[in-house]
Amino acid sequence: MLEDTNLFFYRAADFLDLSDRVRDVLVTPRRVVRVEIITESDDGELLHHMGYRVQHNTARGPMKGGLRFHPSMNEDHAASLASLMTWKTAVVDIPFGGAKGGINCDPSQLSEAELNRITTTFVELIREIIGPTIDIPAPDVNTNAKVMGWIMDEYSKFYGFNPAVVTGKPVDLFGSLGREEATGRGVMYSLEEYLKNDGRKLRDASVAIQGFGNVGSNAARLISEQGGRIVAVSDISGGIANDGGIDIPKLLDWVAQNKVVQGFPDADPIDGAAVLTYKADVLIPAAMENAITEANASQVQAEVVVEAANGPVSPGAHDSMTRRGITIIPDILANAGGVTVSYFE
Known part of the structure; x- marks a missing residue:
C-alpha cells in the first residue's frame, strides 16, 4: 500500500515541479514506532501482538490520525495511512500534521476485557510520543468511541486528566456531537x-x-x-x-x-x-x-x-x-x- 500511496504523491510532486530534496522531506516519516504487546487472555494464555505508530509530518501542527485494529496492520500500512493524513489535513486546511497506527489484532476474536488489556498496554508503551500537542489518535477500522475512552483513561493515569489526548471519544467523555457520522x-x-x-x-x-x-x-x-x-x-x-x-x-x-x-x-x-x-x-x-x-x-x-x-x-x-x-x-x-x-x- 505504501508504494501506491507514494506513487500518487510523486505524480503530484511532478505536477508541482518539486525538487528532489523537498520530495525526500515530504515522503519520509518523522518517526516510526513499533512496540511488542504482551497480554493475557481471559483463560490465562499468552497473547502476542505488535503495535505501530508512524508519525509523518508536523509542519502544520500536532500530528493526527486514527488507530486501526486489524490483522493486516503493519509498518507499511501505518506509513501509507500516516502520509495520507498529512495531505488530508492540508486539503481541508486544519492545523494538524499526519500520523497513523494500530495493532495487528482481530477484535472479533477477542473479548472486551482482552481488547481493553491490549489497548491499554499499547498506550502505556507509546504514551511518551502521543499527547495533545504531539500526536492525537482517533478511531479507525475496528476502533470506536469506547476504545478512545480507554486510551484517554490510560493516558490520564500517567499525565493527569487529559481528554484532548484522543478524539472520537464518547460525548459524555468530552467527545463531539456528530463525530460518529x-x-x-x-x-x-x-x-x-x-x-x-x-x-x-x-x-x-x-x-x-x-x-x-x-x-x-x-x-x-x-x-x-x-x-x-x-x-x-x-x-x-x-x-x-x-x-x-x-x-x-x-x-x-x-x-x-x-x-x-x-x-x-x-x-x-x-x-x-x-x-x-x-x-x-x-x-x-x-x-x-x-x-x-x-x-x-x-x-x-x-x-x-x-x-x-x-x-x-x-x-x-x-x-x-x-x-x-x-x-x-x-x-x-x-x-x-x-x-x-x-x-x-
Missing part, C-alpha cells in the same frame, strides 16, 4: 458538490456502497435521507441489491440485530465483490484499501467513485477508470469529515 457526512457532502456541477441533486443519483461499517452505513443513511437511491450494499458477509432502492432505515435495524447485511429480506442477495461493479451512477468503496484494482476496474459501471475508504483504488485502476471518463473523488477529500470534526472536538 462525520466521515460518512463528509462523503455525502463531497458527492453532493460533485452532482451540483451539472445541476443534479442526491435524489437524482443511484448509489452502490461497498462496506457497511461506520463510514458506509452513515453515508448510506445520510444520502438516502436526502432522497438518494441506494441500490447495492455489501459487508464481510456478502452483498444485497434492489434497483428500486434499499430501505436503509430497515437495513440499519436488520444489521443492528443480525450484525451483517446478509439475509436482509427486502433485497436480492449478490456476491459482495459484485457491488463494486454494480450498475449505479455512484460507487462508494467504504471498506479497505485496494478494493478496485486493474483486475476489476474495467467492470466498474459508475460515473463517479467516491473514495470513502483510504486508498481503495490502486494506481493502475485509477488510470484505467479515468481514461474511461470516470471521475474519482480522492480519499484525502472525500473522507476528511472525520478529522474535521476531530478538530472541533
Whole structure:
C-alpha cells in the first residue's frame, strides 16, 4: 500500500515541479514506532501482538490520525495511512500534521476485557510520543468511541486528566456531537458538490456502497435521507441489491440485530465483490484499501467513485477508470469529515 500511496504523491510532486530534496522531506516519516504487546487472555494464555505508530509530518501542527485494529496492520500500512493524513489535513486546511497506527489484532476474536488489556498496554508503551500537542489518535477500522475512552483513561493515569489526548471519544467523555457520522457526512457532502456541477441533486443519483461499517452505513443513511437511491450494499458477509432502492432505515435495524447485511429480506442477495461493479451512477468503496484494482476496474459501471475508504483504488485502476471518463473523488477529500470534526472536538 505504501508504494501506491507514494506513487500518487510523486505524480503530484511532478505536477508541482518539486525538487528532489523537498520530495525526500515530504515522503519520509518523522518517526516510526513499533512496540511488542504482551497480554493475557481471559483463560490465562499468552497473547502476542505488535503495535505501530508512524508519525509523518508536523509542519502544520500536532500530528493526527486514527488507530486501526486489524490483522493486516503493519509498518507499511501505518506509513501509507500516516502520509495520507498529512495531505488530508492540508486539503481541508486544519492545523494538524499526519500520523497513523494500530495493532495487528482481530477484535472479533477477542473479548472486551482482552481488547481493553491490549489497548491499554499499547498506550502505556507509546504514551511518551502521543499527547495533545504531539500526536492525537482517533478511531479507525475496528476502533470506536469506547476504545478512545480507554486510551484517554490510560493516558490520564500517567499525565493527569487529559481528554484532548484522543478524539472520537464518547460525548459524555468530552467527545463531539456528530463525530460518529462525520466521515460518512463528509462523503455525502463531497458527492453532493460533485452532482451540483451539472445541476443534479442526491435524489437524482443511484448509489452502490461497498462496506457497511461506520463510514458506509452513515453515508448510506445520510444520502438516502436526502432522497438518494441506494441500490447495492455489501459487508464481510456478502452483498444485497434492489434497483428500486434499499430501505436503509430497515437495513440499519436488520444489521443492528443480525450484525451483517446478509439475509436482509427486502433485497436480492449478490456476491459482495459484485457491488463494486454494480450498475449505479455512484460507487462508494467504504471498506479497505485496494478494493478496485486493474483486475476489476474495467467492470466498474459508475460515473463517479467516491473514495470513502483510504486508498481503495490502486494506481493502475485509477488510470484505467479515468481514461474511461470516470471521475474519482480522492480519499484525502472525500473522507476528511472525520478529522474535521476531530478538530472541533
